[in-house]
Amino acid sequence: MDWAEFFNNPASEWISIAISLLIMIAYEIYLVFVGSAAPYRIAQRTHARMRATWVRKIMARPGTEVVIVQTLRNSLMAASFMASTSMLALIGMLTLSGLGDNTGHWNFASLTELATRLLDMKLILLALVFFASFFFNTMAVRFYTHAGYMISIGVGTDDPWRRSVAIAYLNRxxxxxxxxxxxxxxxxxxxxxxxxTWLMMPTTVFLVFLLYQFDRIPFVSPDARVDVNPKGYRGTDPEQDSTEGLDA
Structure with missing residues (x-):
């Protein structure tokens, strides 16, 4: 086999793209399984429980409305910044690439025609990624806003339903x-x-490695009230063991 011909073949370059996508999907599936078996070893699950605890504490203390606004404002600003950045990146990519001007010349009925337009398909994938980032960050802004109303009107009241909905919205x-x-x-x-194209695989592996460093909880303080072990977790705080709002 001529490896130089193989790596320079546009058809074989789809292998690199497919493997890169599978790596990202496999990593997300791994996080789901590990998060279900040992929630306190995954940052996403830990953050969700911390948000649930924060809502319960803040709604039980009257006069904390200002703290609620300030805390949620930081989250809103972060999500708004990411949404704006994603949309600017999408517009800039479409403008510089001229992708929108070339779509009228495509023959979507021919799979062969699409297979030969490797560069354009990469740009389409990049546009979809930027749009997905914009969409989900915009939805995050929406749910942060609704959660702010729910938490504020429930401060000082003992309403389990309202508290559960607020936790679910905030975690979502x-x-x-x-x-x-x-x-x-x-x-x-x-x-x-x-x-x-063949640089996409090692770059994806490097990205997954970086994400793994931030997604895991490698250390638990000795005075923590939670015992983390390789087989799962064992909590000693009934409030922390609550899974309220984690299914959102």
Whole structure:
């Protein structure tokens, strides 16, 4: 087999793109399984429980409305910044690439025609990633806003239903913000593939390695009230063990 011919063959370059996508999907599936078996080893699950605890504490203390506004404002600003950045990146990419001007000349009825337009398909994938980042960050802003209203009107009241809905909305906002940020990060391997498609795989592996460093909880303080072990977790705080709002 002539490896030089293989690596320079446009058809074989789809292998690199497919493997890169599978790597990202496999990593997200891994996080789901590990998060279900050992929630306190995954940052997303830990953050969700911290948000739930924050809502319960803040709604039980009258006069904390200002703290609620300030805390949620920071989250709103972060999600708004990511949404704006994603849309600007999408507009800039479409403008510089001229992708929108060329779509009228495509023959979508021919799979062969699409297979030969490798560069254009990469740009389409990049546009979809930027749009996904914009969409999920915008939805995060929406749910953060609704959660702010629910938490504020429930301060000082003992309403389990309202508290549960507020936790669910806040955790859903955090989850969508996480997806939006990850989609934006995945644009980097795609941009690298514009120079060389085979560089997409090692770049994706490097991205997954970086994400893994931030997604795991490697250390628990000795005075923590939670015992983390390789087989799962064992909590000693009934309030922390609550899974309220984590299914959002």
């Amino acid at each position: 906002a955090g989850f969508q913000y996480s997806i939006g940020v990850r989609a934006f990060f995945f644009s980097f391997p795609i941009m690298v593939s514009l120079f060389n």
